[in-house]
Amino acid sequence: MKIIGRFLLAIIYLVIFVSNSVDSVDRHNFKTCDQSNFCKRCRSMSKNQISPFQLVPDSVSLTDKYLEAVITNTKYEGVYLRMRLDGLRDSTLRVRINEDGKQLYNRFQPVHALASEPIPQSMTMARNETTIELELEQSTIKVYITIAPFKLIVYVNDELAMLVNSNNLMQFEHYRPKPESIPDNEVGSWEEFFKEHQDSKPRGPSAVAMDFTLYSSSNLYGLPEHADSFSLKGTSGNDPYRFYNLDVFEYELYNGMALYGAVPFLMGHGKKNSIGIFWLNAAETWVDISGVKSDADRTSVVESIVNLVSGSSVDKEVPQAHFMSESGIIDFFIVLGPKPLDVTRQYSSLTGTAPLPPLFSLAYHQCRWNYNDQKDVHNVETNFDVYDIPMDVMWLDIEHTDSKKYFTWDPIKFSNPVEMINNLTSKGRKLVTIVDPHIKRDSNYFLHNDAISNDLYVKNKDGSVYEGWCWPGSSSYLDFLNPKVQEYYISRFAFNNYLGSTEDLYIWNDMNEPSVFNGPEVTMPKDCVHHGDYEHRDIHNIYGLLQVMSTYEGLLKRTSGKKRPFILTRSHFAGTQRFAAVWTGDNIADWQHLKISLPMCLSLAISGISFCGADVGGFFNNPDKELFIRWYQAGTYLPFFRGHSHIDTKRREPWLFDKQTTSLVRDTIRTRYTLLPLWYTLFKTHELTGAPVIRPLFFEFPSEENVFGIDYEFMVGNSLLVCPVTKPNVQEISVYFPGNDEVWYDRDSHQPIKTNGPIKIQVPINKVPVYQRGGTIIPTKQRVRRSSVVMRDDPYTLVVAIGLKGTAKGNLYVDDEESFEYRDGKFVYIEYEFINNQLISKCIHCNTFNTNSWLEKVMVVGIPSVFTKASIHTVEGSTELSVLYSASNQVLTIRKPAVGIAQNWTITLL
Template structure:
């Protein structure tokens, strides 16, 4: 269990000394990485599979069709293909040469998804077999087993080149339309549109990746293809090492491949990308709600030693009035890098420290790596070894490899008993006072000269009791299942709280257990730009809460870069500065007074926007829509937005267009269709055109979609510092609707209905009137009694302002904005002056918006 340091014994029997020596040095004598490298090379040869040569095999001509619930099994000359519709627009496709279709087990799929076959029809003629279920139809060509998929409107959404295999390797190909944008696939060190490259499906620690580095930490085998007229999604449900080729070998063809395992995929199609992503989240699970404090600013570095460094850090934040909610504890606080311990010399007062931080409004998050040091005086290892909790070689010997603590063993998180055991270790750690946990090194990574390596594929895994020799050692699901076990421990320790688990590596469906960050980035300008595309594609892969290490993890950040980076990250879901040991200081005040002022400004803006950020995340988590979205999200018909990776949407109201180049104080932006307001100047701008923006160092361009209401709070130094006594509603003239979700910010009372939805409508009324209407539903009662409504876009001094049909007691007009102070209202009505009469504003009321309203 959790210990101040490892247990030391003065007297040891010779038997125990021999036993410990045998366990600690199973790879021989010498430097741990070097001797492990020799063992790894030997084992790789011993367990290597002989190469398979020969022509690719294909299913061949269709011989017989067997109708089953939800679809059919196509029996071809060389293989059988199962097609089952589980939703009208979602179909499962499996291909097996052995013609056996055992029940599906998948770590990707959610236990809550109802695998109820849809009513399907099967029709045959001399040329084709057609399987349909209302939303889509699968059409097989009899002579080749080629598959075409159509939507009910007749739109062809997929032309397959077909299915093939060679030995254990399986491949599925699909023609790639010329105008289809390619997205998702987890974390990729590339631009937003992934087309034209071949990507590895393999989790790997590249130690400071760059543009084009592949693979990296987090591969998710979910592809989203966006077309002006439709969108498709493919979940390649095979966790083995694989690839996805998006037009690299052939410009008009994509292909998923896996080295072993079953060819099983889920194909979905709909008119818009949001519907496709919703199908994927229904399959793999929605993310749980997070505590509100997770949306606050967070500070970290590898190198905060000793414990008083944290006291100094906390004092600086509060004295400098820079809001902060979370401090992260990296591996420095442990005893010799042994997880679930702390060093009695440098952090002997850890429980008292965490208590002090909590009283000052700081939550503490601890790093937890999977590797357990091989040391019989270390209780976690001894207990795990005795219980058989660790991975083994095929011959049953303990698998040991070097990581931070030296030779280490690795828990097998595909074993339910191991997850229970790990959860118990986590419980003991939380008793010290940590509020959340941070899983790192869980690709899983081991140390090999000259750089990192991986736990080999031949290592044995339990796989829920099924064994895993056919799936490459459960490598790609390792981080996900570690996060699952970590979450179990948090839920046991604090069943009445919402949990915060952060992971570096995972797999499809991990959003059920954890949030993520973008790994060990670099203090480089291109990495600042990559932050946006990586976060966007993770969001399109179901990971809605993520963000980069602000300022970069590896290398020395410089003042201008930090200022621009904290601007970018201030409106991303996960907002944390983190850096490596040995780098320059990277706190918000480390780069001089000017940058400190900028950092404070944008962190304060984040805290002002907390109700909007939190509400956007929660609504997305409930409906399967990411908080951070590509600019094409609401208008996929505009292909000019398909490659726009230097801007992003926060919900459907805010568009962020940061500066990403050194020395730049202006930039161009292609503004999406609609009418927008400059957040800072309140000026109205028409979209569907390229504009030039001025952006001095202290300003990041932000735009607000016309017709939206942005809720804001007063600045606090941390979540819960004091009750929020006033709600500010920043309304931008136009026609539209905005939804605000509110609850207690922590705890589980929302599951019993303790929440509230507010629906804001902005509309024009006859007689030159404009109104903001507010409907509320739910039993949660916020603390605020005062409301400050600021209506932007009014061309002149109104004749009258009414609140719920009564003359407003307090309002004023200035610079095209009407400000009204009141209690919560049902309607505020502006009489006598319409919103801005410029040409751009006139279009607000007549141009259809992205959701069919007329906001833009």
């Protein structure tokens, strides 16, 4: 039997590696909407059909926190749904619809995505025979609910913002006993086949759906993760966007196929305002998009209600979204802006923000499947010093383990992991190891034995332990929905359990969709059963989130809550940002995959997950030197910056290319390190406000329609405009400069650009088009060392870019870069302002944290040449400073102010 098992495993590996050698994924391994029966059913509903869902008028009641009512399905006698509408603080609404009364089966609600229970906002109610009117107190939001058919109409400032169930596409398939004879319209609802796999569907049809019309929007964004354009495309004639977390290597581009993550958040934006929809459902979900870019005429309150009740069609040019999920309840939030940053703040108040990451995680990471042994790790990290390239983190993939048993080490290749880690930390570096959710079925493996003894695995529908195939061969999967499994998994990260680990070892959760090589669509069968008697179909998209939640708590607990964890995860859902960074998965060393990494990370960023990056250089295949250089240049300006490659690729550490390539890669990585103070400050701002760390242009220029569709360039915070080169053999590209009253300064030459619109920019191989926005102040560190840790006390340089009004503002955040003591007030926060030819440093929060860093230099960009000297004033008095002025680019450099970075001071230009 062991020989047969090894033979089958070899065949599976062969199939996987052969499929990895082709140019694109085999789409036949993954379902279309027509092959997903519930999607086909929901999508076949015709717009403006007569809706069977109506409110029961006498059931409507308003408490001090929410409105509640019963909805009847007129197609089925005795079927009732319970609807609850909550008005929430900060211009947010929540609607939940579930079966009323006793149910055959519980419907899953993925509350794990929410950071906390949302805070209610009081409402007032008025009603007549056909309509209920709600008004949120202390806001300009009104909600009209029509009774027959059930619809929601949302107004902000007396303008129509959103229609819910406008096309009568609401669906809620109630649980019911299996009939003796299956009706024609339910064929496939009680049993479904895909290729050789059977989904038994013992609980029958349970789909839910709702359509939304975003009247105040012209473009739609979000719905990550898909390898598609940033501005969402209409899906008529194609499959809808699909949410079903899957292991899709070498994924295709520019379509709505499901990938590794599912964040069912949609943002609409128009010239006047922005709006968001968060569809809280963890089951397989498809989203149809329709409508074109249009700032449609507003309809009056009375007209819209009359039109909706009468069934009049909505303007076809208004963007619409139709969400369809296989199971669960209808649970959605509407966030009403009005600006893009308001929408992300409101959404982040629901699902949380990323806690401030340790600084090292924002620096450069070096990874490969796999570094061979401890000597290999030592040689690679030493060569970073030899070639003067900074690097903070080495990574180990699955081959570092003992026969792919996680929480172990290969006894020969990695015989002394503590020594290996200590060698890294002696240079200020860290180690990341991979820990996947599949567990090798091996009687000599402690984790498998514990899982069997304590009943920790996911079950088959008959109650036996589910067995699938993954990297170790025969594997079973921990049931992270079970609190007992969560506690066990948390304990595995304790130093006395994960032998060979230290507090400088961090974790990579991969393959957690979950990936099952011999499963339907390379994942777990939907009729597997989890804790609480929920089917896998109910919880699939949240499985990876449940793993990283336990991993995070494990890393937190091992240091008694003192050190900030760092985790990278492949599978993700709404709320993942509270625990882990993500990357865009198994991409290809191809120019199009470099290009698509930008809109993929932008989509995640506006959907709460700012800590995103792509495998620099491409995971599969071998990049030529031009692609390699350009990818590093682009990766420098994405939040997560890691080089990574497949086991069958050529080694590609930067020094293995020619001297020019090594030099240019060194330059761009060093640039990343100079900007670490900016990145760190932006992540602190994100934690506090939800503001995306990288953001699309329309976030900063919300009324400029020309930027609504741009996804080839982006902003880092509000200060840097980045337009990476993503095409081969080009000597110039077009860069769009937004804003009518803006000046942009080239980060290399400091030359100003005052044009609003596209400009041709020369891009020789050493040029990265990056521009600092006039009116901003950026903190940097110019003394680049081998790692961020050894730069901790180094001095700062401020780059002051003067705006057209002669002013500039910026800020700086400083703490110990690794602990949670900042939550106890131990940090420094400084605001900078340049006004009336004075640069003022005001330390807003300085008394509880000591830093040895000081101000080494100030560069004032865009200043006229009338100033020949400067003085600095502190509480200790005034001192004259030396200055150097460059007339060619109007840069005034103030040398060695030599004041502590946490002091209050004023520099006056004279």
